Amino acid sequence: MPTWVPHIVQSFVHGANVAIAHLHHEAALVRPSASKHSGRPFVVTDPNPPISYGDLYSAIKVLSHHSFSILYLPPVFMLLLSHIVEIYSGLPFLPFPLSILGKLLPPLQGDVRHLGPGLFSITTHLIASNADVSKPLSEGGLGYKGVMTTLEGIVLEVLEWNREHEHLGDGEGKIRKAYTTSVSLAEKIQKLGAVGHQVATTT
16 A cells, blocks of 8 residues: 555544444533534544554554555655646646646546545644533533544454455455545445436436
C-alpha cells in the first residue's frame, strides 16, 4: 500500500462510541434542563490519545492473515504530483486553446484522479478533544465515556477481515473481497442515483 502519512497523528472514533454519545444526548434532551443541550454539537473521539497511521499499519501487518507491505512515498513528491493532477484534470475548463487539449486527452482513471492539493489539508495532524462532551450534565456536557479505543476497533476490523477471507487462499480462481473506501462507495451511490434518475425520467 502506498502512503506518505505514516507519521501523521489523527483522532478516530469507533461507531460504538458514537452510538453511546448519541444515546447520552437523547437522554439529556428529555430532561427538564434540556435547554443546555438542545441544538449543541459535540465532538466525540475514542477514549485514548490519537494514534498515528504508522500504528494502524503496524496493527494490520501483525494481525492480518495476508501479507501487507507499505510503499513509503516522499510527501513533497506527492504534493507536487497532486498539482500536476489538478492541472491535467482542469485542462477542459481552461480558456481556448488549452480546453481543446483537455478534450483530446483521456480523463484520469482510478484513485489517482482524487489526488489533488486539497487532499493534503486532511492528511495533516488532526487532534480532537472529548473535554466538552465528557463534562457532567450539570456543566453542559453529556457525561460521555467511550468504551472502545482506536486500536481495539482496528483489531476488530482486521479480525473480521480475516474471518471473511479464511477460506480464500492465494490459489488461482480464489476471489478476495474488495475493500471499499468511502470515496469509491460515494461514487457507486452517485452512479446508482444517476441511473435511477435516468430510468425515472424515461418512464
